[in-house]
Amino acid sequence: MIVILKKGITQVEKDKVKSFLKEKGFIVKEIVGQEDTVLGAVGKASIDIRTVEVLPGVSSVVPISKPYKLASREMKKEDTIVSVGKVKIGGNRVVVMAGPCAVESYDQIMTIAESVRESGAVILRGGAFKPRTSPYSFQGLGEEGLKLLRKAGDAFDMPITTEVVSPRDVEMMAGYIDMFQIGARNMQNFELLKEVGKTGMPVLLKRGLAATIEEWLMAAEYLMASGTDQVVLCERGIRTYEKATRNTLDCSAIPVVQKLTHLPVIGDPSHATGIRDMVAPMSLALIAAGASGIIVEVHNCPECALSDGPQSLYPSQFDKLVHDIQALCPVVGKSLERVPRAAEAKKADDNADASSAMTVAFQGVRGAFSELAAKRSFDDNIELLPCHTFADTFDAVSSGKAKYAVVPIENTLGGTIYDTLDLLAMHPEITVVGEALIRVVHNLISLPDAQLSDIKKVYTHPQGLAQCRKFLSEELPDVEAVPFFDTAGAVEYVAEKKDKSIAAIAGEPAAAYYGMKILRENIETDASNFTRFYVIAREENAAVYRSEGKQDKATLSFSVSNEPGSLASALSVFSENNVNMTKLESRPIPGKPWEYLFFVECGLPEESVFEKFVDEMKEKTVSFRLLGTYTSAR
């Protein structure tokens, strides 16, 4: 049952409710949600819920309808975020776990770990105890394998996960690993589940070969009832009559499970398909279906692998896959989880200015798309600083009021945001350290009790009006469209006016922030509506952010003399050094009529080539500035 507590409950009252339930034989978990604090009470005991309802401090009691209780969404509405070392799984993140099927040798695991980490994996996998169909197949290196996996995880700063097959190994394994993996064959090994659950450690729970979703969630319940709340579910294909693939990947299980449980769910396309060439498309399908990540088998020499070679990706295939996943993330409103390598993070921290904690500025009011971009670009524990104008946002970074800011640079429909380029030119102390991509999904947002037929006026930014013209003309032809300075600002305005006849067009975060209702979602005419943002910082704070990924892109500006061929000669430096230019803009230089500053985005070649390129650019231009190097958002 779920015991919903009154807002003003005292600690003494809460303790009394807890001990009452425990005395009756329940396991009691306190869950602090955004709206309510509840006590989840589960167990074999049965009780008349009215005896709980009358206790001081109790608001109401709701029975849980599902057989799994602690794992159910009824118990906890918010997504659970599972922490494995520094890696967080769940919410808006996409986590990539990779490694070989089995740890085979020191060289093998070190080589693979280095390569998958470089490509973007943040958790290392590798079996040490292998549940093989044949007793004559390689069974894994056992404890020796765990030691090697730990070494590789530490060397490349990745938490490690590996399969546990026997309750007697649990204690020993807990000393080496960061997350237990329960394999498909053991999903209903209840003694194993209880023993692993008792450790309180994170667990990756594979779906059994022939398990229904309910049986799978009951297995999660065993883990949770035994003492861990850190469970990640993993769909890895089920046994069907189809023989073309090793198993049948049940992609639809992802959205089904997400409705039923608050636990994160990832997918394993390697064991689902058993075929290397199918791993990438099925990985993308899993992410598109809403999975919080994937676990993939990668081998430096799949032909020599001691197990599951045919389904193991070559490192280059894995590298491409991570890039493709990164490109897909904004479509599903997520971002790829990145974790800086410890050594780099420390170096960066030493350089950082500790006085201005982690304040991130953005232009607009709370709930703006820029706020979403800020949240996607940083960890959860940042302080947000809404600024009135773009200039204020730059000033906040410049003065140290904010360590970082997130500013839009380009929209796929509206084009370049020139304010941002002009402000970059005016602020030589500011540098670009990162890039974020947000999908712009517009919604018609009203007061909670309004209906579509009530709406007479719609407020939003002129771009929002332009981007939703089709919806407005077809579904609300008589409604007056009123331009407003900001999309989220329009939601704030409607909320303040408390007028059922007005609505706003904005993103979902704005509706949530101001407690408003989404009357219609996805009302934008063109679904390929993305905004790209720069993360900016003062030079001395740049290293902390840059350390989080492989830098592959640069933004620079230059001006050339007013004579024939000067621009062509500067641009030839790009082609001569094989540097790929992806964007070119020109802006007037203030105080110099008819003279222009050119802005370029380009790929970042290896260091020696880039140094030569910069030297040559300086020679061929009147002014040259490197505005920043960063990891592309693709």
Ligand code: PEP
């Ligand atoms: C594995 O991950 O190596 C494995 C054996 O997976 P599953 O339990 O899903 O078959």
Ligand code: MN
């Ligand atoms: Mn395997």
